[in-house]
Amino acid sequence: MSDILQQGPIAKLPTKHGVFDITIFRDKNLLDHAVLSMGDLKDGEPVLCRIHSECLTGDALGSLRCDCGFQLDAALAKIAKVGRGALLYMRQEGRGIGLFNKIRAYRLQDEGLDTVEANLRLGFPSDGRHYDICADIMRQCGFTKVILMTNNPAKIDDLKRHGIEVIAREALEYGRNPYNENYLNTKESKMGHLLHHQD
């Protein structure tokens, strides 16, 4: 049974990178996930794709604690450059624990814990995200083959488990800075992220 309740209409979304199509998928928890796309996604060719987890602080407020805002910008730019692709903006704030709890975790990190330890201290898994709904959204958008822009192998594995063919991974390393250095190193050492310090 799909978690998607409803897909809204497609509208135009002009951005600094170009004009995208935007459509919203409402899930059974009434979370509204956005898909920004360009070009024909239904022609059977692999789609350049980004699954982006919501990060209010990084995406909208310019936080340097993480790399999210930089990755969001870079992914949209890459799709626009090719003229074809999709970005799934998933409402998985704080790796699924929500904004309130993410900032509680930030406070613990200010006191010396790393990003994984902070989640565990609060009684959450280090990463509470699942990608089955992303696979459903992709199918509904008309594609099952992707070139995925990510450094997180868990996303690739989970998508494959849910019937999406990940033809290739494209690294997405942007925005490394003194404020997120430890955070990125912990993602590499404890969460298996494929980071090669390209920035």
Ligand SMILES: Nc1nc2c(ncn2[C@@H]2O[C@H](COP(=O)(O)OP(=O)(O)OP(=O)(O)O)[C@@H](O)[C@H]2O)c(=O)[nH]1
């Ligand atoms: N709980 C928690 N969530 C965080 C923290 N920092 C960033 N996030 C959230 O983590 C999510 C982004 O996940 P990341 O681990 O940065 O990257 P990823 O999506 O797994 O992997 P990429 O595809 O390579 O970007 C967003 O939802 C952020 O809000 C943190 O310290 N604690």
Ligand SMILES: [Zn+2]
């Ligand atoms: Zn972030």
